[in-house]
Amino acid sequence: MTVKAESLDGDASPPAPVSFFDSSLKEVRKRVFYQWARTLLILCVFIFTVLCLFWGAQYGTEAKYPKLKVWVVDFDGQVDPYLSNDTIVGPIVTDAATKILQSDDLHLGYTIKSPADFNYDPWAVRQAIHDEHAYAAMIVKPNATTLLRDAISNDNTTYDPTGAIETVVISARDQTTYYSYVLPDLAILQGMVLAEFGPKWIESLASSVTNLSSVPAQAINPGIGFTTVDLRPFAPAVAAPAVSIGLIYLIIVAFFNFPFMMPIHAQFMKPDGHPPLKVPHWLIWRILSSIVAYFILSLCYSLVSLAFQIPFSNDPASDVLPANNPNAYGRGSFVVFWMLNWVGMAALGFPCENMAMVLGFPWSAFFLIFWVITNVATGFYAIDLAPRFYRWGYAWPLHRIVEALRTILFDTHSRIGLDFGILFIWIAVSLAFFPLATFIMRWRMNRGM
Numbered sequence: 001m002t003v004k005a006e007s008l009d010g011d012a013s014p015p016a017p018v019s020f021f022d023s024s025l026k027e028v029r030k031r032v033f034y035q036w037a038r039t040l041l042i043l044c045v046f047i048f049t050v051l052c053l054f055w056g057a058q059y060g061t062e063a064k065y066p067k068l069k070v071w072v073v074d075f076d077g078q079v080d081p082y083l084s085n086d087t088i089v090g091p092i093v094t095d096a097a098t099k100i101l102q103s104d105d106l107h108l109g110y111t112i113k114s115p116a117d118f119n120y121d122p123w124a125v126r127q128a129i130h131d132e133h134a135y136a137a138m139i140v141k142p143n144a145t146t147l148l149r150d151a152i153s154n155d156n157t158t159y160d161p162t163g164a165i166e167t168v169v170i171s172a173r174d175q176t177t178y179y180s181y182v183l184p185d186l187a188i189l190q191g192m193v194l195a196e197f198g199p200k201w202i203e204s205l206a207s208s209v210t211n212l213s214s215v216p217a218q219a220i221n222p223g224i225g226f227t228t229v230d231l232r233p234f235a236p237a238v239a240a241p242a243v244s245i246g247l248i249y250l251i252i253v254a255f256f257n258f259p260f261m262m263p264i265h266a267q268f269m270k271p272d273g274h275p276p277l278k279v280p281h282w283l284i285w286r287i288l289s290s291i292v293a294y295f296i297l298s299l300c301y302s303l304v305s306l307a308f309q310i311p312f313s314n315d316p317a318s319d320v321l322p323a324n325n326p327n328a329y330g331r332g333s334f335v336v337f338w339m340l341n342w343v344g345m346a347a348l349g350f351p352c353e354n355m356a357m358v359l360g361f362p363w364s365a366f367f368l369i370f371w372v373i374t375n376v377a378t379g380f381y382a383i384d385l386a387p388r389f390y391r392w393g394y395a396w397p398l399h400r401i402v403e404a405l406r407t408i409l410f411d412t413h414s415r416i417g418l419d420f421g422i423l424f425i426w427i428a429v430s431l432a433f434f435p436l437a438t439f440i441m442r443w444r445m446n447r448g449m
Helices: 023-056 062-067 089-102 122-130 144-153 175-208 237-243 246-266 279-307 330-359 364-379 388-395 397-410 416-446
Strands: 069-074 109-113 136-140 165-169 226-230
Touching: 023 364, 062 109, 069 089, 069 122, 069 175, 089 109, 089 136, 089 144, 089 175, 122 136, 122 165, 136 175, 165 175, 237 246, 237 279, 237 397, 246 279, 246 330, 246 364, 246 397, 279 330, 279 416, 330 364, 330 397, 330 416, 364 388, 364 397, 388 397, 397 416
Parallel strands: 069 109, 069 136, 165 226
Antiparallel strands: 136 165
8 A cells, every 4th residue: 555655744745756667657658659749740741841942942943044034135237337237246146145045055045135126225235134124135336346347457456355245234133143143154155155256257367367467466366355244243242141141030030029028018918916908908009019129129130231331321323334332322221221121020020920929839930930931932042043833922021121122232223112012011911910819819828728
């Protein structure tokens, strides 16, 4: 007969600890094993599903290279006073682009455009690239053949081969896409142009020039070259976190506003020496206090970029001229940057608060993982290269934040009105759902969940 030990005051002592395989723990072991296996299965399915969303954003990227449009525009001999039907540079460039298009090799979406599409104005091509109608353009200058032949016939020692062809890009639009895909492929086209031009040009010189020793060397070899015009270079390197990885912390900070602040808010609802606050007033307090918290937290987040001297006070620049670090709003750019981070944090944070109330802890961490992965997959990678399934990413908050940040920091093509508009829609929908999420949270608490 087992007798329970009693303390001196008559209260029963806690049961003595037993080994893991003690028979008294049989039911507990079964319950723990079941719950452990069920939770592990849920985690495995969730991890596989959500990570597939991230990996899938890069699936089949190579097959989608043609979606990165690159224009080839031959102005050679097409514009006064250089009108001519006897050109050599332009036809070679368009011929090389045609060969790439006809090949089975992976290549960008080269499109041979007529000068008439741009009203015979090379500057209009630059404007179109700035406006993001294509990722890049290769422009054969109107005087490309004329200057080359003039260098031969008039012994022009100042002839610059790189003035013949201009490659226009805007790397601040998406530095990863440009450095990984666009620029390497353009280098292949440039190599093909030079390889095709060399023999034809030497053959032409041999039949038309008797004394090559009097010809400027650069007019013989290479004869022509390329100038890369990056309308908005991506620099300095410290700007990278502000438009990429650093934004993950914007999501995380917004998420953790809820667990840190919720115990503070709960004091209004606990009748501890005071009557509880009316629920509608409590909801208003929670919403307004979160908005103010995001306002202050976004300022701290924004000050990090300012502290590391990311430019915020440069003047805007011409759309068609290269410029380093022009800011779209001049000296007011930091304020716009802060306001974007504030609105962005609210657009990212209120859905987190809603799901934290609906799911509770620890399950709300699932939503955080989902929220980070789906925003990163559509915000940091070119949706043009992703499967069509990812078109919803254009409406996801981080995509709009990244696009607007590039406009503020680099004066790229602006859609900032649309960007802010979509972020405000996220906030409005989240606030409309906020009372329901609060009701679900109180219901779960009353049921001991």
